[in-house]
Amino acid sequence: MELIESKSIFSPATGFIKRGGFEWTCNPYVGCTFGCSYCYAAFLPQSRRPPEEWGKWLTAKKNAAALAEKQAPKVAGQAVYLSSVTDPYQPAERGLMLTRGILEALAEHQPRLTIQTRGPLVARDIDVLKQFRSLRVNLSIPTDSERVRQQFEPKAPPLEKRWAAIQDVREAGIAVGICVTPTLPIENVDAFAKRIAAFKPDVLVCQDFHDSGGGFGADTGEEARTLLAEIGWQPSDYRRFVDRLRQDQKVYEGETGFFPPPKVEGLFPVKSPGLFDGVA
Ligand code: SF4
Structure with missing residues (x-):
């Protein structure tokens, strides 16, 4: 690790994050050792390494907390997405606590914060998360099948650990989203839909695989598309799953599901001026 x-x-937010209404992104790391086979971040210029090396390297911004301490006033009351090109709760975070340091710095300035992760480690920071008045924690739970999870994202945490973490976050009174994104093959559509409906996430997002021919979007990695074809999961299966989910609750699809938590009246209503130089 570097x-x-x-x-x-x-x-400054760009792409679908910006279109969703976020003003800022925050990435304590570059690269991600979860190394999911479908990850669009592998193809981004920030990654600076060939996509085939994705998951095998990690760069940590060791001064992330100190920077956040200094720069947090600029994002007060604004919509911040943590994180867009990495996972803020990947294994290195356990020891480095960069994400935790950022949260501690941000809490005083109350941004509208969305945390996006596959990492159950997020539950470690519930004490800090409870200090935010406009926050949603999105956990990615892309399938009901541990076997499928191991095929597509072998280095990411087991699904049940994610369910346990999101339950803990919910019990702490924090809004939660479930992101079935990208939607991997589902073993039991009805049972998975019932489980999600029983949990009652504040936001539910699905997203089918897609290939924009190498042009950047939230494109799906080739390795994952090959796996999907081998398993035989079709767009019609995805549609059947989403239709089943919709029998019980609202389902956002694709980028329409990535939007900030609601504004809180009386909390930093004035947008802070100025942008930072450079990119994270
Ligand atoms: S956890 Fe997120 S950022 Fe990390 S490899 Fe998987 S999809 Fe990419």
């Missing part, structure tokens, strides 16, 4: 001094920890 440790670097970064110039900035909050970057």
Whole structure:
């Protein structure tokens, strides 16, 4: 793992994050050792390494907490997405606690914060998360099948650990989203839909695989598309799953599901001026 001094920890939102209404992204790391086979971040310029090396390297911004301490006033009351090109709760976070340091710095300035992760480690920070008045924690739970999970994201945490973490976050009174994104093959559509409906997430998002021919979007990695074809999961299966989910609750699809938590009246209503130089 490489440790670097970064110039900035909050970057102006771009792409689907910006279109969703976020003003800032925050990435304590570059790269991600969960190394999911479908990850679009592998193809982004920030990654600076060939996509085939995705998951095998990690750069940590060792001054992330100090930067956040200094720069958090600039994002007060604004919509921040943590994280867009990495997972803020991947294994290195357990020891480095960069994400935790950022949260501690942000709490005083009350941004509208969305945390996006596959990492049950997020539950470690519930004490800090409870200090935010506008927050949603999105856990990615892309299938009901541990076997499928191991095929597509072998280094990411087991599904039941994610369910346990999101339950803990919910019990702490924090809004939660379940992101079935990208939607991997589902073993038992009806049972999975019932489980999600019983949990009653504040936001539920699905997203089918897609290939925009190498042009950047939230494109699906080739390795994952090959796996999907081998398993024989079709777009019609995805549609059947989403239709089943909709019998019980609202389902957002694709980027329409990635939007900030609601504004809180009386909390930093004035947008702070100025952008930071450079990118995170
Ligand atoms: S956890 Fe997220 S950022 Fe990390 S490899 Fe998987 S999809 Fe990409």
